[in-house]
Amino acid sequence: MLKVLILPGDGIGQEITTQALKVIDCLNADFNLGMMLEHGLVGGNAYDETGSPLPQATLDAARQCDSILLGAVGGYQWEFLERDLRPERGLLELRAEMDLFSNLRPAILYPQLVNVSTLKEEVVSGLDLMIVRELVAGIYFGKPRGVEIRDGQKYGFNTAAYYELEIRRIGRSAFKIAQLRNKRVCSIDKANVLEVCELWREVMTDVAKDYPNVELTHMYVDNAAMQLVKAPKQFDVMVTSNLFGDVLSDCAAMLTGSIGMLPSASLNQDGFGMYEPIHGSAPDIAGKDIANPLAAILSVAMMLRYSLNQASLACKIEAAVNTVLNKGYRTQDIAIESDLVVGTNKMGDLVVEALV
Ligand SMILES: NC(=O)C1=CN([C@@H]2O[C@H](COP(=O)(O)OP(=O)(O)OC[C@H]3O[C@@H](n4cnc5c(N)ncnc54)[C@H](O)[C@@H]3O)[C@@H](O)[C@H]2O)C=CC1
Ligand SMILES: CC(C)CC(=O)C(=O)O
Numbered sequence: 151m152l153k154v155l156i157l158p159g160d161g162i163g164q165e166i167t168t169q170a171l172k173v174i175d176c177l178n179a180d181f182n183l184g185m186m187l188e189h190g191l192v193g194g195n196a197y198d199e200t201g202s203p204l205p206q207a208t209l210d211a212a213r214q215c216d217s218i219l220l221g222a223v224g225g226y227q228w229e230f231l232e233r234d235l236r237p238e239r240g241l242l243e244l245r246a247e248m249d250l251f252s253n254l255r256p257a258i259l260y261p262q263l264v265n266v267s268t269l270k271e272e273v274v275s276g277l278d279l280m281i282v283r284e285l286v287a288g289i290y291f292g293k294p295r296g297v298e299i300r301d302g303q304k305y306g307f308n309t310a311a312y313y314e315l316e317i318r319r320i321g322r323s324a325f326k327i328a329q330l331r332n333k334r335v336c337s338i339d340k341a342n343v344l345e346v347c348e349l350w351r352e353v354m355t356d357v358a359k360d361y362p363n364v365e366l367t368h369m370y371v372d373n374a375a376m377q378l379v380k381a382p383k384q385f386d387v388m389v390t391s392n393l394f395g396d397v398l399s400d401c402a403a404m405l406t407g408s409i410g411m412l413p414s415a416s417l418n419q420d421g422f423g424m425y426e427p428i429h430g431s432a433p434d435i436a437g438k439d440i441a442n443p444l445a446a447i448l449s450v451a452m453m454l455r456y457s458l459n460q461a462s463l464a465c466k467i468e469a470a471v472n473t474v475l476n477k478g479y480r481t482q483d484i485a486i487e488s489d490l491v492v493g494t495n496k497m498g499d500l501v502v503e504a505l506v
């Protein structure tokens with residue numbers, strides 16, 4: 151029996167996870183998946199109920215399950231809490247506690263959405279790139295950090311830091327993935343300015359020696375942002391640090407039509423994973439039944455493929471998403487005038503219908 155911990159979180163996290171659960175229920179009922187679900191709290195909801203954005207019970211459950219499915223965390227009402235109590239801190243801690251250092255963010259343009267991308271068809275059609283983001287170190291975790299009074303005024307500071315081993319292991323993840331794809335890794339850094347990136351580049355170059363069939367190139371992050379918009383199909387695998395990966399993956403998401411289309415996997419050394427859409431809790435649209443649940447549903451597909459050894463069921467989910475898009479159904483974020491616009495719930499139902 152596969153045990154999966156469900157952490158819907160806040161805002162649209164709740165609505166989109168409900169749709170992903172419909173898909174899991176269907177796979178359990180009709181395809182004998184045998185997935186047992188446990189539900190837990192994380193983020194703002196967890197803070198409201200327990201006083202912590204990552205309750206001990208959630209962490210204990212995370213340590214005892216085979217995989218985690220997470221919605222999203224955060225919301226306006228928690229923005230003024232002390233930083234360690236904020237929803238985002240709960241998610242960051244969960245990633246760190248489970249050592250989920252390898253964050254895979256595939257940006258794939260479904261052909262049905264080519265006209266929804268903000269870029270021209272010839273620039274984006276056929277886009278299939280993989281962003282490999284380091285997830286448990288770098289400036290999101292570096293110390294010292296804080297805001298204090300210096301020289302009679304407020305002074306804010308964070309630390310961008312990587313150990314060689316932290317760079318080496320994310321490098322290996324990227325090269326291994328590239329070996330299964332088009333055998334090209336582009337490492338993104340800012341080595342012209344930052345010492346930490348100088349080390350990043352040096353270590354990536356060294357890791358590359360173990361993967362002679364994969365081509366390694368380097369690119370500065372400012373240029374990478376431009377190239378993603380100018381000629382995104384030049385990339386196969388992009389490997390980068392925590393902050394740069396966070397920013398570049400939101401950018402890449404828009405090439406596919408919407409941030410509501412991008413799933414992700416966050417893996418540790420043993421292949422244990424947490425799966426979540428790359429978007430946040432979208433408080434601006436929460437509770438309106440308009441959020442796109444496809445990133446959450448496609449995150450279930452990634453879970454089946456990367457952690458649960460069920461690649462054929464993963465393909466079934468992806469095929470079902472394709473079928474629904476082929477029929478012209480769209481949530482608002484990926485709709486153009488001629489499409490059949492449906493809500494979050496209906497989109498979940500349509501994917502389930504296409505599955506069976
Ligand atoms: N992994 C996580 O849980 C993340 C949490 N956050 C948190 O989420 C909250 C909102 O942050 P934002 O910067 O606004 O980022 P966001 O990703 O939540 O939203 C950005 C924009 O994209 C839209 N959007 C996002 N997901 C969508 C979906 N599935 N369907 C249709 N439209 C969608 C939103 O309506 C909004 O206009 C903050 O509290 C932030 O800290 C942000 C990013 C990641
Ligand atoms: C902790 C999250 C709010 C960071 C983020 O934006 C992300 O992981 O995509």
Ligand SMILES: [Mg+2]
Binds near residue numbers: 396397400428
């Ligand atoms: Mg982000």
